[in-house]
Amino acid sequence: MKCWGKNNDRRFFGDSHWAEPMRWNRKAESQRQRQKVFCSSMADVFEARQDLDSWRERLWRLIDATPWLDWLLVTKRHDHVLEMVPWKSDWPDNIWLGMTAEDQKWAARRLPVLLEIPAKMRFVSCEPLVGPIDISPWVGPGGVDWIIVGGESGARARRMQPEWVEQIQKQCSKAGTAFFFKQWGIFGADGSRRPKKKNGNLFLGQQWQEFPLMRGCSTTSCHRI
Numbered sequence: 001m002k003c004w005g006k007n008n009d010r011r012f013f014g015d016s017h018w019a020e021p022m023r024w025n026r027k028a029e030s031q032r033q034r035q036k037v038f039c040s041s042m043a044d045v046f047e048a049r050q051d052l053d054s055w056r057e058r059l060w061r062l063i064d065a066t067p068w069l070d071w072l073l074v075t076k077r078h079d080h081v082l083e084m085v086p087w088k089s090d091w092p093d094n095i096w097l098g099m100t101a102e103d104q105k106w107a108a109r110r111l112p113v114l115l116e117i118p119a120k121m122r123f124v125s126c127e128p129l130v131g132p133i134d135i136s137p138w139v140g141p142g143g144v145d146w147i148i149v150g151g152e153s154g155a156r157a158r159r160m161q162p163e164w165v166e167q168i169q170k171q172c173s174k175a176g177t178a179f180f181f182k183q184w185g186i187f188g189a190d191g192s193r194r195p196k197k198k199n200g201n202l203f204l205g206q207q208w209q210e211f212p213l214m215r216g217c218s219t220t221s222c223h224r225i
Helices: 015-031 050-065 104-116 162-175
Strands: 035-038 069-075 095-100 121-126 146-150 178-183 222-224
Touching (some): 015 050, 069 121, 095 104, 104 121
Parallel strands (some): 035 222, 095 121
């Protein structure tokens, strides 16, 4: 089934798949430990297609029904978010809203919009990072809560320069913003091309897997849906 492309059909899961978060929510509540759900990891919830409206409405209802799950929603469609959600100025506590920013141009375009949206937790996915970003205007008190950085994969991958990563990490550290380094991608820190698993996720000799801690969030459990 061709799922990629603006006009192609989209793939949808059945009722059993949609029921899983309810089970996760019950378990999280019984253990008194919040869990994260990385939602639509192969799609964009805010894609501007009317045939997706009913599915979005189903998702909003599911989010409201699972208060023990923190839903990570990440998008490139920064200008569609407020018109598509039902909450407007009163967002649920369990939504983490993220936007991608692969270079300075897209950071400057998307992150001011992100900061105008009253989500309780806001994050930026700099993956793939394909250029340097001065993230300092958007981190710190009242700003972005979490920055994720990662390199690119695939046949046409572009190399992520170590100094780009270091700049973001230092700015996050100075602002007290959580920094998560996901992976190098196809190109390692030394610039050599190899399978991304071999390049790993060590930066400056260590793993950087910080999470913003809020409302007793667990840093260990994350589901994909």
